[in-house]
Amino acid sequence: MKKIKAKPVVVSVGIEQGLSYDVLIERNLFSSLSDLLSEYAPSHRYAIISDNNVGELYGLTIRDQLRRDGFNVDLFIFQQGEENKTRETWCDLTDQMLVESFGRDSCVLALGGGVAGDLGGFVAATYMRGIPVVQIPTSLVAMIDASIGGKTGVDVSAGKNLVGCFHPPNLVVVDPEVVCTLPVDECKQGLIEAVKHGIIMDRTYFEDLSVAIPALLARDVDKIQDAVLRSIELKAIVVSEDEHERGKREILNFGHTFGHAIEAAQDYSLSHGTAVGHGMLLETLLGIELGLTNPETFDPIKKCLGCLGISFQGSLAIDPDKIMNYLRLDKKSKSGERRFVFISEIGSVLRREGDWSHTVDEKTLTHFLKSL
Numbered sequence: 599m600k601k602i603k604a605k606p607v608v609v610s611v612g613i614e615q616g617l618s619y620d621v622l623i624e625r626n627l628f629s630s631l632s633d634l635l636s637e638y639a640p641s642h643r644y645a646i647i648s649d650n651n652v653g654e655l656y657g658l659t660i661r662d663q664l665r666r667d668g669f670n671v672d673l674f675i676f677q678q679g680e681e682n683k684t685r686e687t688w689c690d691l692t693d694q695m696l697v698e699s700f701g702r703d704s705c706v707l708a709l710g711g712g713v714a715g716d717l718g719g720f721v722a723a724t725y726m727r728g729i730p731v732v733q734i735p736t737s738l739v740a741m742i743d744a745s746i747g748g749k750t751g752v753d754v755s756a757g758k759n760l761v762g763c764f765h766p767p768n769l770v771v772v773d774p775e776v777v778c779t780l781p782v783d784e785c786k787q788g789l790i791e792a793v794k795h796g797i798i799m800d801r802t803y804f805e806d807l808s809v810a811i812p813a814l815l816a817r818d819v820d821k822i823q824d825a826v827l828r829s830i831e832l833k834a835i836v837v838s839e840d841e842h843e844r845g846k847r848e849i850l851n852f853g854h855t856f857g858h859a860i861e862a863a864q865d866y867s868l869s870h871g872t873a874v875g876h877g878m879l880l881e882t883l884l885g886i887e888l889g890l891t892n893p894e895t896f897d898p899i900k901k902c903l904g905c906l907g908i909s910f911q912g913s914l915a916i917d918p919d920k921i922m923n924y925l926r927l928d929k930k931s932k933s934g935e936r937r938f939v940f941i942s943e944i945g946s947v948l949r950r951e952g953d954w955s956h957t958v959d960e961k962t963l964t965h966f967l968k969s970l
């Protein structure tokens with residue numbers, strides 16, 4: 599086994615049958631990629647899958663460095679953006695790999711934000727019935743969320759992420775240094791999900807984040823590394839307990855029932871994190887209204903999300919009829935039910951009769967939304 603230059607922090611994520619994969623977190627970890635791939639994902643060939651932004655910023659350097667170290671590696675680039683997380687892009691990428699004669703003994707390196715992670719993961723899951731993938735997340739959303747948990751897939755005209763599968767990576771390599779080139783609005787998107795981790799699982803983390811947001815947005819890399827590590831640890835706990843979202847993993851959907859409805863109600867003009875930020879405010883209020891959530895939780899959550907650009911006035915301005923229309927049609931809802939995750943306190947999700955999420959009937963929801 600080769601020696602790894604940097605000494606990364608290792609978080610283990612459990613998958614079925616007692617197996618697990620490692621998430622390594624350390625500054626400058628990309629410089630150790632050759633050693634890491636030899637150790638965790640030895641393969642005949644490597645296909646780096648990246649969008650044009652990240653491909654240019656990091657993909658070319660990584661490809662050249664791996665080639666210098668004797669790896670057989672190619673870089674496949676798609677156009678950045680959620681609108682390209684499609685079956686068509688999946689087709690292009692798999693066709694290009696076939697033309698280049700990538701075999702079963704190849705490995706995908708999914709380098710980039712959540713779009714590259716989901717697409718690269720889905721290519722790996724399906725190419726020749728499945729080849730390994732190493733996730734190399736470069737956005738905060740991808741570091742703390744998309745790269746952990748093994749979900750891969752593409753968007754289709756009927757909705758986001760509706761075609762895909764679980765394909766856990768061999769390894770996740772997180773180099774927090776790369777957040778320095780991430781646009782500030784993209785940083786906010788990731789931090790909103792980090793705040794969610796604090797709200798549902800760890801009050802101290804929530805309080806620390808509330809204080810650290812200005813430093814995080816100024817890309818203080820030590821603070822970013824700290825937040826990324828704590829979020830990954832929290833997500834790893836949940837995902838390890840419930841790989842396929844049948845139980846506790848549901849708590850990660852806090853803010854997402856309204857969040858997804860708000861994204862749709864605004865014709866996807868709002869980013870996912872922003873919509874989830876509004877969703878967390880509304881779901882906290884709904885929990886308070888139903889007597890399930892401590893009313894004192896609202897102000898700190900509002901203040902913290904306010905620092906990330908989520909204004910409560912903005913939440914109130916969203917058309918309640920459009921939200922209800924989406925909730926009625928939600929394709930992912932189980933048998934048409936509208937289920938919500940509620941917190942009892944900051945740091946604790948309410949669990950009733952073994953369930954982590956709870957049904958709210960249409961009449962109650964309509965009344966709540968109209969009363970805002």
Ligand SMILES: NC(=O)c1ccc[n+]([C@@H]2O[C@H](COP(=O)([O-])OP(=O)(O)OC[C@H]3O[C@@H](n4cnc5c(N)ncnc54)[C@H](O)[C@@H]3O)[C@@H](O)[C@H]2O)c1
Binds near residue numbers: 748
């Ligand atoms: N699989 C999962 O469990 C899971 C979880 C959460 C989100 N997701 C998916 O993730 C996607 C959102 O991820 P995202 O917000 O990272 O979007 P993204 O991949 O589109 O990245 C956002 C933008 O930032 C750029 N970028 C990324 N890293 C950069 C860097 N270091 N420097 C400069 N620019 C950089 C990208 O090129 C892109 O333009 C969605 O498709 C969502 O469905 C998946």
Ligand SMILES: [Zn+2]
Binds near residue numbers: 791870874
């Ligand atoms: Zn989300």
